[in-house]
Amino acid sequence: MAMVLSEEAGMLKDAAKGFLADSAPVSQLRKLRDTESADGFDRDTWKAMAEMGWTSVLVPEAHGGVEMGHVAAGVIAEEMGRTLTASPFLSTAVMGATALTRFGSEAQKGEWLPRIAGGKAITALAVDEGRKHAPAHVETRAERSGNGFKLNGKKSFVADGHIADMLIVSARTAGGDAEEDGVSLFLVPQDAAGVTIERASMVDSRNSARVILDNVELNADAVLGDVDNGYKPLEAVLDAGRAGLSAEMSGSAQECLEQTVEYLKERKQFGEVIGTYQGLQHRAAHLYSEIELGKSIVLKTLQTLDLAPDHAAMMVSAAKSKMGSVAQLAAQEAIQMHGGIGMTDEYDIGFFIKRVRVAAALFGDTNYHTDKFARLRKY
Amino acid sequence: MSDLETFRAETRAWLEENCPPEMRKPMTGEGDACWGGRNWTFQSEAQKVWLERMAAKGWTVPEWPVEYGGGGLSKEEAKVLRDEMKAIKARSPLMSFGIWMLGPALLKFGNEEQKKEHLPKIARGEIRWAQGYSEPNAGSDLASLMTKCEDQDDHYLINGQKVWTSYADEADWIFALVRTDFDAPKHEGISFVLVDMDQPGVTTKPIKLISGKSPFCETFFDDARCEKYNLVGEKNKGWTIAKYLLTHEREMIGGTGTGAMRPMGDIAVQQLGLNDAGQLCDPVLRTDVARAEIDGLAFMATMERVTDEAKSGQGVGANSSMLKYYGTELNKRRFELMMDSSGHDGLEWDQENDVARHWLRTKANSIEGGTSEVQLNIISKRILNLPTA
Numbered sequence: 180m181a182m183v184l185s186e187e188a189g190m191l192k193d194a195a196k197g198f199l200a201d202s203a204p205v206s207q208l209r210k211l212r213d214t215e216s217a218d219g220f221d222r223d224t225w226k227a228m229a230e231m232g233w234t235s236v237l238v239p240e241a242h243g244g245v246e247m248g249h250v251a252a253g254v255i256a257e258e259m260g261r262t263l264t265a266s267p268f269l270s271t272a273v274m275g276a277t278a279l280t281r282f283g284s285e286a287q288k289g290e291w292l293p294r295i296a297g298g299k300a301i302t303a304l305a306v307d308e309g310r311k312h313a314p315a316h317v318e319t320r321a322e323r324s325g326n327g328f329k330l331n332g333k334k335s336f337v338a339d340g341h342i343a344d345m346l347i348v349s350a351r352t353a354g355g356d357a358e359e360d361g362v363s364l365f366l367v368p369q370d371a372a373g374v375t376i377e378r379a380s381m382v383d384s385r386n387s388a389r390v391i392l393d394n395v396e397l398n399a400d401a402v403l404g405d406v407d408n409g410y411k412p413l414e415a416v417l418d419a420g421r422a423g424l425s426a427e428m429s430g431s432a433q434e435c436l437e438q439t440v441e442y443l444k445e446r447k448q449f450g451e452v453i454g455t456y457q458g459l460q461h462r463a464a465h466l467y468s469e470i471e472l473g474k475s476i477v478l479k480t481l482q483t484l485d486l487a488p489d490h491a492a493m494m495v496s497a498a499k500s501k502m503g504s505v506a507q508l509a510a511q512e513a514i515q516m517h518g519g520i521g522m523t524d525e526y527d528i529g530f531f532i533k534r535v536r537v538a539a540a541l542f543g544d545t546n547y548h549t550d551k552f553a554r555l556r557k558y
Numbered sequence: 559m560s561d562l563e564t565f566r567a568e569t570r571a572w573l574e575e576n577c578p579p580e581m582r583k584p585m586t587g588e589g590d591a592c593w594g595g596r597n598w599t600f601q602s603e604a605q606k607v608w609l610e611r612m613a614a615k616g617w618t619v620p621e622w623p624v625e626y627g628g629g630g631l632s633k634e635e636a637k638v639l640r641d642e643m644k645a646i647k648a649r650s651p652l653m654s655f656g657i658w659m660l661g662p663a664l665l666k667f668g669n670e671e672q673k674k675e676h677l678p679k680i681a682r683g684e685i686r687w688a689q690g691y692s693e694p695n696a697g698s699d700l701a702s703l704m705t706k707c708e709d710q711d712d713h714y715l716i717n718g719q720k721v722w723t724s725y726a727d728e729a730d731w732i733f734a735l736v737r738t739d740f741d742a743p744k745h746e747g748i749s750f751v752l753v754d755m756d757q758p759g760v761t762t763k764p765i766k767l768i769s770g771k772s773p774f775c776e777t778f779f780d781d782a783r784c785e786k787y788n789l790v791g792e793k794n795k796g797w798t799i800a801k802y803l804l805t806h807e808r809e810m811i812g813g814t815g816t817g818a819m820r821p822m823g824d825i826a827v828q829q830l831g832l833n834d835a836g837q838l839c840d841p842v843l844r845t846d847v848a849r850a851e852i853d854g855l856a857f858m859a860t861m862e863r864v865t866d867e868a869k870s871g872q873g874v875g876a877n878s879s880m881l882k883y884y885g886t887e888l889n890k891r892r893f894e895l896m897m898d899s900s901g902h903d904g905l906e907w908d909q910e911n912d913v914a915r916h917w918l919r920t921k922a923n924s925i926e927g928g929t930s931e932v933q934l935n936i937i938s939k940r941i942l943n944l945p946t947a
């Protein structure tokens with residue numbers, strides 16, 4: 180498959196770029212933060228995204244979607260990374276849609292996919308429990324009760340948790356605390372009795388929540404996929420999200436570099452534009468090279484997810500590892516090369532270093548994915 | 559079956575029948591490579607046969623036009639050929655500066671006689687070329703070169719010295735940058751000439767490298783003769799050709815970053831083994847190896863993307879500098895890891911797979927063909943458009 184965007188994806192990119200620059204630039208995130216918005220995202224922007232088909236980018240046509248695939252989803256995420264647009268796009272349109280499309284029963288698909296496609300339902304994945312990402316480490320229990328299950332446990336770092344209509348929760352139905360076998364996935368309505376969702380205030384001003392499950396009673400049909408065998412589907416859903424996050428970070432990294440290069444051309448010190456200094460030129464040129472590598476592995480990964488989703492795990496980990504470190508380098512270099520102004524809240528660069536830190540940590544940081552890559556490579 | 563699929567099937571069958579078994583074994587070192595030329599002694603009958611058969615098909619230079627000894631293949635067909643050769647681990651039949659550097663420059667800037675004269679001999683491995691660019695006082699600042707070329711009415715007379723000329727002592731001809739105008743600004747007095755080295759006016763003296771080998775030389779021109787028809791392009795316009803050729807050289811050197819060799823992780827496992835948890839015994843090395851492999855994947859994807867973008871006309875020309883920079887730095891990293899994983903055995907000077915010598919050789923990757931710093935300068939100026947003082 181050629182490593183260039185199709186005409187269709189290229190058009191989507193241009194449209195996304197234009198829309199986000201006009202309707203959801205960094206100033207929108209700043210405003211959401213400063214006004215302490217209860218939602219943490221802009222509902223009108225979300226509605227407009229749904230009208231443009233973004234929320235249905237991974238939903239099959241039979242369920243009201245446009246099913247353009249992961250490359251297209253990545254194009255949108257990348258542009259959102261440039262503007263740091265706050266929205267539940269990744270948790271819902273990428274991960275929610277992947278979970279239901281690939282692993283949902285007909286009834287579950289019928290219930291959720293049209294609503295996801297239409298921008299009418301928001302979903303969130305509740306997976307992590309500890310300080311670091313460890314999807315197999317599941318202490319949350321799901322015990323059989325009546326003809327269904329009773330869930331008890333705690334989840335944290337749940338992106339978009341407090342605005343979600345439905346949570347996809349991993350819980351243990353068998354096995355020991357850190358075993359892959361015995362993990363099951365459940366679709367938990369946000370308003371189910373016993374569910375407490377508490378918003379966390381994050382460094383990137385984006386949505387994240389802690390979720391407490393206290394004797395939450397669910398019917399058997401709330402299980403996504405097979406009981407005890409939820410780990411593989413969980414990984415597939417995570418991988419879709421990780422690839423999307425990598426694309427988002429790619430956009431953020433490119434934006435950091437471009438803004439920095441512009442600044443290097445304007446700012447004068449010692450009687451010269453600072454961009455004439457080789458010490459800065461080489462840092463910028465190195466960063467450019469790193470970002471080019473990041474862009475390539477992200478595109479390759481998104482293509483792999485479209486062509487062979489069951490064989491994408493290694494590429495996804497490579498991409499998340501690479502792009503996580505590249506984007507963090509980009510944000511750090513951006514601040515350094517801006518000097519003092521880069522440290523001010525008034526300047527946008529600070530928003531980038533914050534978001535990139537969170538995006539890099541979400542669903543496994545660079546260390547996690549480097550280790551996972553090595554495990555998949557059998558060493 | 560599509561035309562390309564038919565071509566694939568035919569190519570596979572042809573290779574199966576024509577590639578000798580000895581030529582399907584991985585090369586153990588530079589000594590296994592075939593460079594051709596007037597003075598070449600083939601290491602084996604298989605090496606000779608393989609070159610002759612491939613040259614007869616034009617497949618030593620698959621994409622060159624048939625009339626110049628090439629295979630006349632499209633980009634897609636050439637890729638099929640590469641893939642099929644890779645599938646049976648076929649060795650490259652011919653290593654050649656003529657193929658990698660001079661050929662592309664002649665195809666673009668040479669006149670018909672020059673193409674007809676030189677390209678087929680390159681394709682068949684009959685003439686081995688050296689690259690006469692660098693001089694003692696013209697390295698990164700190549701355009702300040704001083705080798706003098708004077709017009710003697712019926713021929714040119716060349717005097718001066720080149721240095722770091724790879725394999726000059728084994729080469730038959732040299733393509734050289736010479737100064738034809740000492741008064742013009744430095745970029746505007748340079749010409750690109752082709753010189754037969756089989757004459758008393760051209761002598762070479764090998765220089766020993768830190769790897770203990772002597773693959774490069776000082777090259778001296780003392781009243782060396784160059785026929786007028788061997789000036790490529792216009793007089794004093796050689797710099798354009800020089801730069802074009804450098805782009806090809808950079809892409810070729812940058813390609814070392816794809817690690818055509820075995821994946822580093824596999825080598826480390828073989829050398830150090832796994833612990834009870836199934837992980838590489840040296841945990842810090844394990845991380846470094848994984849990072850290098852990930853960067854290797856990202857680099858390969860970038861090579862692909864840059865090629866595909868160029869094909870579809872969206873390319874950034876100066877990206878060859880980015881590939882050269884990253885690919886060579888990555889290759890150096892790989893060989894540092896290779897040394898780490900080889901342990902004490904790797905420190906012995908004479909050993910089966912010569913890892914120490916290879917490791918030392920890779921240090922030149924970020925110097926030859928323009929240093930890493932020069933590539934970063936080019937990226938800053940050509941791609942990021944940063945100003946000069």
Ligand SMILES: Cc1cc2nc3c(=O)[nH]c(=O)nc-3n(C[C@H](O)[C@H](O)[C@H](O)COP(=O)(O)OP(=O)(O)OC[C@H]3O[C@@H](n4cnc5c(N)ncnc54)[C@H](O)[C@@H]3O)c2cc1C
Pocket residue numbers: 688689690691692693696697698699721722723724725774922925926927928929930931932935
């Ligand atoms: C193994 C090997 C094979 C070679 N083969 C050939 C060959 O076949 N033909 C041929 O013509 N040449 C050949 N070369 C020469 C090669 O192209 C030069 O060595 C190279 O261009 C650098 O020039 P230099 O050695 O004079 O170093 P210098 O130019 O003196 O560089 C010294 C240091 O200064 C840095 N530097 C220089 N200018 C700048 C600047 N503007 N900004 C920042 N840093 C700078 C360099 O990056 C380097 O780190 C070969 C070299 C090697 C090592």
